[in-house]
Amino acid sequence: MSTTTAPPEAEGDGPGGGAPVRRVPAWRRGLRPYLLSVPAVLVIAGILYPFALGAYYAFLDYAAVVPEPVFVGLRNITGTLGDPVFWSSVRVTATYALAATAVETVLGVGIALLLFRAGLVGRLLERLLILPLMIAPVIAGVIWGLMFNPQFGVLNHMLGLGSTFDWLSEDRALWSVMLVDVWIFTPFVAVLVLAGLRSLPREPFEASDVDGAGWFYMFRRLMLPMMWPYILVAVIFRFMDSLKVFDHVYVLTAGGPGGATRTLQIGAFQNSITNLNFSLGSTYMLLLWVIVFITARYLVAVLGRAQRRAAGSED
Amino acid sequence: MSSLELRGLGARYGRKTALHGLDAEIADGEFFVVLGPSGAGKTTTLKCVAGLVEGATGAVLIGGRDMTGVEPYERNVAMAFESYALYPQKTVAENLASPLRSGRLGTWTPEQRGARIGEVTRTLGIDHLLGRYPRELSNGQRQRTALGRVLVRPADVYLLDEPLSHLDAKLRAAMRAELKQLSGMARTTTVYVTHDYQEALALGDRIGVLREGRLVQVGTPAQVWETPADAFVARSLGQPETNLLEARVHRGLATTHGGGATVALPEEAHGADGVLLGLRPRDLRIAGPSAPPDGAGRELTMRGRVVLVERLGRSRELSVDVAGRTVITVTDDPRVREGDDVTLAVAWGRVHVFAGPAGDGSPHPPRVGSALPVGGTR
Amino acid sequence: MTATRRPGRRRFSPASAGADLLLVLWFAFSLFPILWMVLLSLKSRADQTSTYFVFTPTPDNFATVLSEEGVRLTGVDFTGALLTSLVTSLGAVLLSLAIGVPAAYAAGRWAYRGSGDIMFTILSFRFAPELMVIVPLFVIYNQLGLFDSDAGTIWVLQLVTLPLIVWILRSYFQDMPEELEQAALLDGYTRTRAFLMVALPLVRPGIAASALLAFVFAWNNYVFPLILTGGQNPTVTVAVTRFLGGGGQAFYNLTAAAALIAALPPLLVALSIQRYLVRGLSFGAVKS
Numbered sequence: 010m011s012t013t014t015a016p017p018e019a020e021g022d023g024p025g026g027g028a029p030v031r032r033v034p035a036w037r038r039g040l041r042p043y044l045l046s047v048p049a050v051l052v053i054a055g056i057l058y059p060f061a062l063g064a065y066y067a068f069l070d071y072a073a074v075v076p077e078p079v080f081v082g083l084r085n086i087t088g089t090l091g092d093p094v095f096w097s098s099v100r101v102t103a104t105y106a107l108a109a110t111a112v113e114t115v116l117g118v119g120i121a122l123l124l125f126r127a128g129l130v131g132r133l134l135e136r137l138l139i140l141p142l143m144i145a146p147v148i149a150g151v152i153w154g155l156m157f158n159p160q161f162g163v164l165n166h167m168l169g170l171g172s173t174f175d176w177l178s179e180d181r182a183l184w185s186v187m188l189v190d191v192w193i194f195t196p197f198v199a200v201l202v203l204a205g206l207r208s209l210p211r212e213p214f215e216a217s218d219v220d221g222a223g224w225f226y227m228f229r230r231l232m233l234p235m236m237w238p239y240i241l242v243a244v245i246f247r248f249m250d251s252l253k254v255f256d257h258v259y260v261l262t263a264g265g266p267g268g269a270t271r272t273l274q275i276g277a278f279q280n281s282i283t284n285l286n287f288s289l290g291s292t293y294m295l296l297l298w299v300i301v302f303i304t305a306r307y308l309v310a311v312l313g314r315a316q317r318r319a320a321g322s323e324d
Numbered sequence: 325m326s327s328l329e330l331r332g333l334g335a336r337y338g339r340k341t342a343l344h345g346l347d348a349e350i351a352d353g354e355f356f357v358v359l360g361p362s363g364a365g366k367t368t369t370l371k372c373v374a375g376l377v378e379g380a381t382g383a384v385l386i387g388g389r390d391m392t393g394v395e396p397y398e399r400n401v402a403m404a405f406e407s408y409a410l411y412p413q414k415t416v417a418e419n420l421a422s423p424l425r426s427g428r429l430g431t432w433t434p435e436q437r438g439a440r441i442g443e444v445t446r447t448l449g450i451d452h453l454l455g456r457y458p459r460e461l462s463n464g465q466r467q468r469t470a471l472g473r474v475l476v477r478p479a480d481v482y483l484l485d486e487p488l489s490h491l492d493a494k495l496r497a498a499m500r501a502e503l504k505q506l507s508g509m510a511r512t513t514t515v516y517v518t519h520d521y522q523e524a525l526a527l528g529d530r531i532g533v534l535r536e537g538r539l540v541q542v543g544t545p546a547q548v549w550e551t552p553a554d555a556f557v558a559r560s561l562g563q564p565e566t567n568l569l570e571a572r573v574h575r576g577l578a579t580t581h582g583g584g585a586t587v588a589l590p591e592e593a594h595g596a597d598g599v600l601l602g603l604r605p606r607d608l609r610i611a612g613p614s615a616p617p618d619g620a621g622r623e624l625t626m627r628g629r630v631v632l633v634e635r636l637g638r639s640r641e642l643s644v645d646v647a648g649r650t651v652i653t654v655t656d657d658p659r660v661r662e663g664d665d666v667t668l669a670v671a672w673g674r675v676h677v678f679a680g681p682a683g684d685g686s687p688h689p690p691r692v693g694s695a696l697p698v699g700g701t702r
Numbered sequence: 703m704t705a706t707r708r709p710g711r712r713r714f715s716p717a718s719a720g721a722d723l724l725l726v727l728w729f730a731f732s733l734f735p736i737l738w739m740v741l742l743s744l745k746s747r748a749d750q751t752s753t754y755f756v757f758t759p760t761p762d763n764f765a766t767v768l769s770e771e772g773v774r775l776t777g778v779d780f781t782g783a784l785l786t787s788l789v790t791s792l793g794a795v796l797l798s799l800a801i802g803v804p805a806a807y808a809a810g811r812w813a814y815r816g817s818g819d820i821m822f823t824i825l826s827f828r829f830a831p832e833l834m835v836i837v838p839l840f841v842i843y844n845q846l847g848l849f850d851s852d853a854g855t856i857w858v859l860q861l862v863t864l865p866l867i868v869w870i871l872r873s874y875f876q877d878m879p880e881e882l883e884q885a886a887l888l889d890g891y892t893r894t895r896a897f898l899m900v901a902l903p904l905v906r907p908g909i910a911a912s913a914l915l916a917f918v919f920a921w922n923n924y925v926f927p928l929i930l931t932g933g934q935n936p937t938v939t940v941a942v943t944r945f946l947g948g949g950g951q952a953f954y955n956l957t958a959a960a961a962l963i964a965a966l967p968p969l970l971v972a973l974s975i976q977r978y979l980v981r982g983l984s985f986g987a988v989k990s
Contacts, residue, residue, distance in 0.1 A: 030391075030394050030398060031394070031398060032392065032393035033395060034393055035378075035393065038378060039378075
């Protein structure tokens with residue numbers, strides 16, 4: 010075995026040579042991540058500026074019909090908080106977010122469990138699971154709008170409801186737009202939970218299988234605690250997004266009839282864009298933002314606890 | 325080819341201090357082994373030399389030049405990572421070619437590169453794997469590829485992090501011999517990190533024993549073996565581990581708990597309340613009719629009963645109960661059985677005395693010297 | 703896939719047949735509207751309101767929607783909208799990649815002071831009510847002349863694409879062993895070259911998946927172009943809704959055809975990146 014061939018001499022100015030070495034001071038090394046983040050920070054600033062401006066509008070009297078914006082302090086906020094129309098929007102939004110999230114979570118977990126246990130049929134169907142999720146919600150709204158149509162819509166025809174049943178009447182509209190939400194977003198919960206199920210460790214289940222534990226017991230005592238973090242991630246995304254729902258609701262009902270589906274974002278849209286009362290719209294958004302912010306803080310804290318507990322139970 | 329010097333080298337990860345001011349001078353061409361258990365800071369030491377640790381304090385000098393603030397790619401050091409760190413999207417040949425292609429090590433024609441890679445991979449026994457990807461290799465093959473990526477290139481310092489840990493025992497022995505030769509030929513200053521004392525003793529020109537971020541002892545293999553700086557070093561080297569017997573001190577004599585043995589202490593240990601007596605299992609012999617204990621008191625003798633015999637190939641490891649303490653020894657005598665009463669004998673000079681300052685409960689008291697004959701001090 | 707048993711898997715039984723039935727029911731509900739859209743898009747104008755399942759299919763609607771005739775009939779320039787959507791979605795994704803890859807790398811590689819703040823501010827864009835930003839932008843864009851422009855849409859779409867790309871890529875960079883790049887540094891490569899040689903190829907799947915997913919969400923976005931574009935530069939999502947409101951005349955078959963065309967790119971993308979989808983949808987929180 011020959012290992013004697015000498016490598017060619019290095020020609021560079023390595024430290025072994027006599028050339029000066031280049032030094033990078035510690036503070037410049039520490040600066041590197043900041044330099045890499047500069048473009049992102051600029052974009053953040055560019056987005057935070059209108060955001061702050063929007064918050065500021067809530068303290069002005071600013072509308073297309075008002076020639077010069079006037080600072081009015083908390084008057085918009087107190088006015089809005091005393092306005093039954095606003096509270097009707099809050100009620101609609103809360104009902105929508107809670108009900109849609111609950112239904113989607115239950116259905117999504119159920120579908121994930123079924124797909125997890127399923128054989129060949131499930132394997133094939135699984136590929137199609139996310140199709141509704143990938144279609145733009147507004148287009149989903151358009152499709153369902155066509156299907157909901159009392160005269161020629163396919164739903165009334167197939168379900169034998171005749172041509173007088175109105176899916177989008179004042180007392181049904183909210184539930185109908187929720188149905189569309191469930192159609193779009195249940196797969197979101199299902200794919201997340203399914204990924205969680207597949208990442209579960211196998212040993213605890215085999216152990217309890219040997220012990221003769223029933224399926225339900227395994228689900229409740231073993232699977233559910235370990236699944237909580239995944240379910241919670243899905244719930245957080247769904248709930249936060251439902252609070253600011255707009256697209257398919259707007260295209261289906263535009264907030265009507267009679268405010269039955271006037272969620273906070275649709276209310277803000279009507280105030281700001283339809284009526285060009287920027288201050289009133291911004292006040293809606295500021296209040297919604299506060300709700301979103303508080304909810305997010307709470308849910309993320311819950312998620313953190315669940316993740317720690319799941320990690321503990323896996324050990 | 326350069327000397328390497330560490331001056332007060334320190335490193336922290338968050339609140340945890342990984343290195344507490346290491347000082348070491350490693351001569352040009354020296355093969356320096358850092359020995360220590362996991363978590364002692366071995367890898368961190370190598371990464372500090374390579375310039376990969378942000379916020380390291382103290383200084384690293386390569387060829388006498390302070391490397392503070394010098395980027396890793398301008399230090400001209402090569403490192404084999406314990407995690408291999410092979411580029412997953414490159415073949416073995418491309419992995420090995422990577423340092424030669426960087427342009428910092430002179431210009432290599434493809435032929436020169438191929439010749440050099442061929443040479444190194446033949447030595448490492450991986451020349452048949454050149455076209456494979458890292459994911460298609462066994463751990464041992466990956467480790468040799470990582471080693472190859474170091475050996476293929478000229479460098480001022482080689483840094484090898486447990487480069488043999490994932491090889492099987494037979495291959496490890498062969499590679500150990502091969503490595504010694506390779507480094508001898510390349511004459512490149514090498515810092516070699518391991519937790520295996522046999523590797524350290526076999527390979528090192530000198531050994532530095534690292535414990536909890538501190539260099540406890542630096543010396544030649546013989547020095548470290550024969551005069552371990554403290555009880556920790558004594559226990560780190562040798563298998564079975566050195567016996568450490570607690571002993572009470574009274575008037576310059578140390579008596580083990582249970583009274584199995586009494587030795588006279590060197591002057592330096594007289595002030596201690598208690599000492600540890602270190603006995604290497606292979607220094608102990610079983611005194612029998614054919615080899616009676618030395619009557620003239622030139623040896624320490626202990627009477628005990630064999631409680632356990634374990635075969636280790638040709639030799640046997642014995643657990644001997646000496647007045648309630650277990651003492652491990654190794655013998656080639658096949659006649660010793662469990663339950664036998666035996667006399668253990670060891671030369672006075674082979675009894676290491678470890679003593680902390682009075683009242684110091686340190687788990688690793690320093691060595692103060694060898695035991696003296698009991699009769700000699702009376 | 704191996705044949706080893708997963709927790710919860712059962713052999714054939716009436717219960718498992720029932721489970722399969724439930725699944726089939728869900729998928730019937732889930733796929734029916736898509737099927738219906740396809741059927742409607744193939745109907746002639748005469749069939750669009752009367753026949754439900756039996757009719758003579760015709761591909762004419764697609765041609766009509768994409769041609770001058772569609773513009774004349776409905777007043778909607780759908781081809782133009784497709785182009786606008788393509789330009790703005792691509793532009794938004796590319797801009798986000800250019801900004802997001804370095805930021806994600808910095809956040810994934812170093813725990814520097816302030817990185818958490820930057821990351822969470824970016825994430826908050828994902829959850830902020832869109833109109834909070836749109837209303838002032840509506841005013842600003844009108845002043846700057848960005849209203850109804852591609853550049854204006856690309857800028858506002860950063861709210862959609864940037865959080866997605868930065869968060870997904872950060873999780874990929876965090877998963878990448880640091881020692882690979884360190885090895886490259888010691889091989890003599892500068893930090894930039896080490897990044898390009900080692901880090902970038904390893905996160906390429908992540909970049910591709912996050913870019914494609916960001917493209918889908920940019921393409922599917924409705925509320926931004928609804929308010930910040932007008933007659934010149936509507937995107938497909940806005941254009942599709944305009945088929946419904948055209949001067950008292952109902953073109954349901956054309957609407958369905960346009961909706962199908964608009965839904966096609968996201969559907970194709972979704973099927974192509976299914977493996978990476980979960981990680982993307984959860985912003986890197988769920989890895990699979």
